[in-house]
Amino acid sequence: MNVLTAALLTLALAFIPGACAASDLRESVAADYDANLEALFLHFHKNPELSNFEFETARRLAGEIRALGYEVTEGVGHTGIVAVMENGAGPTVMIRADIDGLPLKEDTGLAYASQVSQVGVGGKEYPVMHACGHDVHITALIGTARQMAERRDQWAGTLVLIGQPAEELISGARAMLDDGLYERFPKPDYAIAFHVSAGTPSGRVEIPLGVVSSSSDAVDIVVHGIGAHGAAPHKGIDPVLVASQIVVTLQSLVSRSISPQAAGVITVGAIHGGTKHNIISNRVEMQLTVRSDDPEVRLQLLDGIDRVADGVGRSFGLPEELLPEVTRSPVQTTPPAINDRATAERILAAVRSQMGSEYIIATPRDGMTGEDFAYFVQPDKGVKGVYFSVGGTAEAEVKDAPSHHSPFFKIEPEPSIKSGVEATVIAAMELMPPDE
Secondary structure, three states: OOHHHHHHHHHHHOOOOOHHHHHHHHHHHHHHHHHHHHHHHHHHHHOOOOOOOOHHHHHHHHHHHHOOOOEEEEEEOOOEEEEEEEEOOOOEEEEEEEOOOEOOOOOOOOOOOOOOEEEOHHHOEEEOEOOOOHHHHHHHHHHHHHHHHHOHHHOOEEEEEEEEOOOOOOOHHHHHHHOOHHHHOOOOOEEEEEEEEEEEEOOOEEOOOOEEEEEEEEEEEEEEOEOEEOOOHHHOEOHHHHHHHHHHHHHHHHHHHOOOOOOEEEEEEEEEEOOOOOEEOOEEEEEEEEEEOOHHHHHHHHHHHHHHHHHHHHHOOOOHHHOOEEEEEEEEEEOOEEOOHHHHHHHHHHHHHHHOHHHEOOOOOOOOOEOHHHHHHOHHHOOEEEEEEEEEEOHHHOOOOOOOOOOOOOOOHHHHHHHHHHHHHHHHHHHOOOOO
16 A cells, blocks of 8 residues: 555545444454453453452452542452442443352363462362453453543543453342442443454454343242162162152153243253162252243243142152242342344444454354343343454364363453453443434
């Protein structure tokens, strides 16, 4: 490109709305990545912490954002942080990043792989790794904080940034809300978050217009029996057999109790019972996860589990006092997360316009993962939410990429963090236009 052509191109871009701003943002994010964000990502990746034990992560996150001029409060919802920047009259926008790791030993072979372990609940020590990309989210939140602070002439309103603990236990969002997130701090008109995805090409952005994650409920079932010798099963009631029948019958709830057009999953993730080959025990413990996209279907499945467990127990002749006990976890539970369609369309248009259509991707959902971001945007809260994803795997490697929550999980940090920051800043500024 010769000097004259370059000058003409620069002049032309000056008359294209948003073109110069978009170019400036991308260059600024890239410079920040080289100067700050890459080192921050490596730090967070090497030093993950368990849910509700994210003490050092929260402290570092708070310090980085406080240095940018935000008013930061620590210890919200136990280990959460809230940062506020007021910038005149306008909407309040909340941007959330989850900060916890998982109790897994990293086996990626990366030079910067986590080698740490941490004492968690019950005094037990666990290996810890960022096996779901929360290190990307934390780093991108800091990058977003910097870009928004440097662009205060381009937006108006109040910006609230939160570092949320215990997303992996789907309990941290409620803990922050119970600790007064929407009373002690400016209540948002809009809430934004993104999740890095190992299943999509690096740097690509996907903004769903409807359901983004399913409800998730943890259910425990204790199946009682009457112990006996394994060679004389007729003298007892075998809880292993009762539990096995419950497992099989539960699948009829999905196949025969809800509409074929509705989505639902019941998975028995753990089943424990018995001590020896020839002993019929008197107890089996089961752990289930239940997923759906619709509140009514969710209740159908949960109520159906109660009915199946009780009915199967009775069919085997268990007395009333020994019928299976079903318990729904009051902690590990979340409703489905559903984007506000009008806001999602608005953000999608802005991101496409400023980042370029080549950055936008749309893929079918592959599974029914849960996400407690849903609590921030429940209908009774009056907050419009948009939750999107950013790809984190080289396109040629997507097909065989290790899944989230795997010890082999890894993300390309540079393109995912850069796109995460850029898309989040565009979204926030779209929702917070400056006064004319």
